[in-house]
Amino acid sequence: MLDKKDIELWNKFLIELEKRLPGFVKPWIMSLEPALPFSEENNGIFLIKSSQSFGIQVLQQKHLKEIEETFFEVTNLKRAVRFVLDESLKTKKKPIKQTVDEKSHIETARKMEDLAQMHSFCGLNLKYTFENFIEGENSKFAYRIAQLIAESPGQKYNPLFISGSVGLGKTHLMQAIGHKILRNFPNLKIRYTKAEEFGNKLIESLNTCKNTLDLNEKMRKFRQMHRSVDVLLIDDIQWIEGKKRTEEEIFNTFDALYHAGKQIVFASDRPLSAFELIPDRLRSRFEWGIEAQITIPDLQTRAEIIKHHAILSNFPISNEVALFLAQTYKTNIRELEGAYNKASALASIEGVELTVDKTVEFLELDKIKKQITIADILETCARYFSIDKEEILSSARAKEVVNARKYAIYLSRELLNLSYPMLAKEFQKNHTTIMYQHEKLKKDIAVNKAMQIVTEELKNLLAK
Ligand code: ADP
Numbered sequence: 504m505l506d507k508k509d510i511e512l513w514n515k516f517l518i519e520l521e522k523r524l525p526g527f528v529k530p531w532i533m534s535l536e537p538a539l540p541f542s543e544e545n546n547g548i549f550l551i552k553s554s555q556s557f558g559i560q561v562l563q564q565k566h567l568k569e570i571e572e573t574f575f576e577v578t579n580l581k582r583a584v585r586f587v588l589d590e591s592l593k594t595k596k597k598p599i600k601q602t603v604d605e606k607s608h609i610e611t612a613r614k615m616e617d618l619a620q621m622h623s624f625c626g627l628n629l630k631y632t633f634e635n636f637i638e639g640e641n642s643k644f645a646y647r648i649a650q651l652i653a654e655s656p657g658q659k660y661n662p663l664f665i666s667g668s669v670g671l672g673k674t675h676l677m678q679a680i681g682h683k684i685l686r687n688f689p690n691l692k693i694r695y696t697k698a699e700e701f702g703n704k705l706i707e708s709l710n711t712c713k714n715t716l717d718l719n720e721k722m723r724k725f726r727q728m729h730r731s732v733d734v735l736l737i738d739d740i741q742w743i744e745g746k747k748r749t750e751e752e753i754f755n756t757f758d759a760l761y762h763a764g765k766q767i768v769f770a771s772d773r774p775l776s777a778f779e780l781i782p783d784r785l786r787s788r789f790e791w792g793i794e795a796q797i798t799i800p801d802l803q804t805r806a807e808i809i810k811h812h813a814i815l816s817n818f819p820i821s822n823e824v825a826l827f828l829a830q831t832y833k834t835n836i837r838e839l840e841g842a843y844n845k846a847s848a849l850a851s852i853e854g855v856e857l858t859v860d861k862t863v864e865f866l867e868l869d870k871i872k873k874q875i876t877i878a879d880i881l882e883t884c885a886r887y888f889s890i891d892k893e894e895i896l897s898s899a900r901a902k903e904v905v906n907a908r909k910y911a912i913y914l915s916r917e918l919l920n921l922s923y924p925m926l927a928k929e930f931q932k933n934h935t936t937i938m939y940q941h942e943k944l945k946k947d948i949a950v951n952k953a954m955q956i957v958t959e960e961l962k963n964l965l966a967k
């Protein structure tokens with residue numbers, strides 16, 4: 504909870520921000536709330552909540568530097584400011600004192616909010632445009648097809664099936680299609696959804712109905728939502744594999760849209776050829792159009808991507824640092840961006856320039872890279888879970904063994920940056936299994952405090 508002093512500081516911070524930033528962002532400033540008490544360390548980051556996704560994007564992308572400076576001036580605390588979306592704040596009404604002067608700002612903001620509404624209705628991220636996508640040999644074909652689709656949706660290349668491994672820009676490219684269509688054909692309706700969200704909503708409609716009438720009504724609404732659009736973008740379609748009811752609903756949705764000449768785009772972190780369980784009739788639908796694969800970008804392209812991201816984040820970096828990051832993070836652009844985000848946040852807190860040396864220091868690359876080997880990881884995980892090292896590489900299914908194994912895979916990937924095929928060899932498993940175990944644990948850790956602690960403890964043991 505915030506104490507009285509925090510509240511005073513917070514109000515002062517808002518007043519200073521209003522003075523410093525352009526008038527039209529004022530309503531967004533008023534929507535901000537601190538996520539934590541000021542004194543809380545949280546890795547040097549100060550988190551601010553808002554219910555306005557577009558406002559967050561504008562403040563973060565255009566005014567971060569001024570916000571951080573103001574924060575420092577008011578609180579004397581060096582923090583990197585970050586924003587989180589909190590939809591629940593929407594329902595809390597705040598009394599807003601409105602003067603004539605403010606009214607015009609609110610009008611401007613409202614117009615921009617309309618735009619934001621439009622985007623959020625489609626579920627699109629404002630960063631994911633064609634302009635912000637750096638094209639390389641790895642993505643040339645997918646990029647070109649995506650542009651053609653955005654110029655004439657539903658005409659050719661239907662469906663488009665974008666495939667490629669995790670963090671290589673599939674979601675970005677898919678949403679770029681959405682943005683461009685919104686701009687070129689403002690009357691077309693677009694919906695972006697993740698397959699998992701589609702599946703969960705479907706099951707919810709099926710499970711929460713009280714009787715047949717209610718079921719019909721719920722299903723009518725569900726179908727209306729996905730079938731009344733001109734462009735349907737379904738992300739992470741690999742999720743549906745083996746989920747019969749969802750597969751069937753995707754199949755029917757596809758047919759309804761396809762026959763009405765509507766555009767459908769799928770993205771998947773597996774190529775079509777690696778889908779083993781889907782029914783043939785659904786597979787044949789996926790194959791009707793065109794598959795475009797995105798592969799790993801080369802060093803130069805990775806460096807350009809990270810430089811561009813740095814400019815968008817308002818903390819540009821030198822060519823040298825960009826190349827260094829691109830050399831260090833080779834297989835996943837999300838990880839590359841994550842590393843940049845951390846290094847740049849720490850540099851801005853310390854008020855130093857981000858050099859290669861500083862990057863190594865902030866990302867603790869020296870510690871991790873030099874000392875730890877996969878044998879260390881196996882040994883540490885085995886010891887931590889009180890099992891024998893050999894058991895990790897066996898196919899034993901005892902709980903501790905499974906646990907030790909999954910943390911060992913996770914840490915080998917995170918700390919040693921080993922590719923999935925290399926991990927597969929080390930752990931004597933096939934590489935899709937490794938990939939899924941790693942992705943699953945990563946997701947679980949993100950939301951589970953106890954698992955975060957285990958990971959930290961293991962890392963600390965390894966660092967010794
Ligand atoms: P995927 O859906 O393939 O897992 P995303 O589309 O979520 O990956 O991309 C991860 C991050 O990397 C996003 O922030 C995205 O903007 C960025 N990214 C990936 N490829 C590119 C690219 N070619 N140009 C610019 N940014 C990229």
Ligand code: MG
Pocket residue numbers: 673674675738739
């Ligand atoms: Mg994605």
